[in-house]
């Protein structure tokens with residue numbers, strides 16, 4: 454049997470835990486290390502942390518211990534992330550796959566792209582940013598469907614998410630601005646980073662279509678809570694943001710418009726806890742809409758029998774599993790560097806042995 458790829462799981466939050474379970478189940482992968490931040494997870498078997506059988510791998514907070522491991526690849530899932538840490542792994546000869554930026558940084562973050570490429574060259578390894586959105590809906594899947602089309606006037610990706618049960622305070626409060634006042638949201642330094650994070654997939658689509666973006670626009674609208682709203686990250690207080698509507702738009706030289714739209718909120722579809730209502734397409738899920746000589750609406754949804762908890766958990770698992778499934782391809786990709794979906798072969802699932810869920 455071919456040798457297994459040795460994988461480090463870095464951080465075991467919502468996404469990192471799904472990735473860890475995926476690594477243990479994947480027949481071509483072997484878990485060799487787990488880095489955690491929380492005191493209560495340090496010293497525990499990785500299996501105990503994510504509710505599967507024991508793995509024999511003990512989680513550690515010690516970065517040097519992790520760096521000393523003989524590993525092929527790290528699934529890097531912290532919040533916040535660090536370019537320095539990413540480059541340190543790459544320079545040490547460990548491939549990096551992450552749900553954090555940078556999906557296509559060449560235009561939005563050229564200095565970052567240069568640092569990553571340099572580190573990849575030094576370590577003779579690859580870097581790849583993946584995920585669900587960005588990392589799937591935002592660019593990989595629209596690019597796939599673009600192969601069915603000829604003239605494309607507009608591509609719109611819409612993510613619609615009732616986030617009430619998403620338990621990452623970092624993502625909910627810092628990235629999504631849920632629970633912030635409008636003034637705090639306006640001053641949030643993440644704003645620029647967020648725009649770049651949506652412009653990166655816009656650039657990737659443009660590149661994939663053989664054109665380039667000539668202008669970018671960003672629109673932000675929000676609705677405040679009309680009462681305190683309990684969520685997995687605590688109370689979203691009355692008069693703070695409980696629904697965010699972002700649109701990032703890139704217009705290309707070829708005339709195609711590329712739109713990334715997110716509607717993130719904490720209420721159910723009836724929006725009784727919001728100060729006004731928005732026309733939300735549906736409770737949770739994604740739509741890729743292509744307009745041109747072929748008109749497509751590609752809806753990615755969850756079966757109606759799933760609870761909202763299950764929808765959020767499965768939506769976030771797709772992010773973790775996308776990283777896991779990319780490991781063999783990223784480890785094998787030739788010519789060390791920053792690999793986007795435009796460089797890699799098709800990433801597929803791999804059905805193999807199963808760790809027993811408790």
Ligand SMILES: NC(=O)c1ccc[n+]([C@@H]2O[C@H](COP(=O)([O-])OP(=O)(O)OC[C@H]3O[C@@H](n4cnc5c(N)ncnc54)[C@H](OP(=O)(O)O)[C@@H]3O)[C@@H](O)[C@H]2O)c1
Nearest residue numbers: 464465466467468489490491531532533552584585586621
């Ligand atoms: N591309 C996509 O589709 C997508 C989707 C969702 C999330 N993401 C990104 O994926 C990352 C993980 O998201 P998540 O939902 O798993 O978040 P999360 O549940 O908040 O997990 C983040 C983890 O980071 C670790 N951490 C704690 N303090 C830290 C610090 N000071 N510096 C760095 N890391 C620290 C913790 O690990 P331990 O618990 O192990 O101690 C924590 O569980 C985030 O950066 C998020 O933006 C991307």
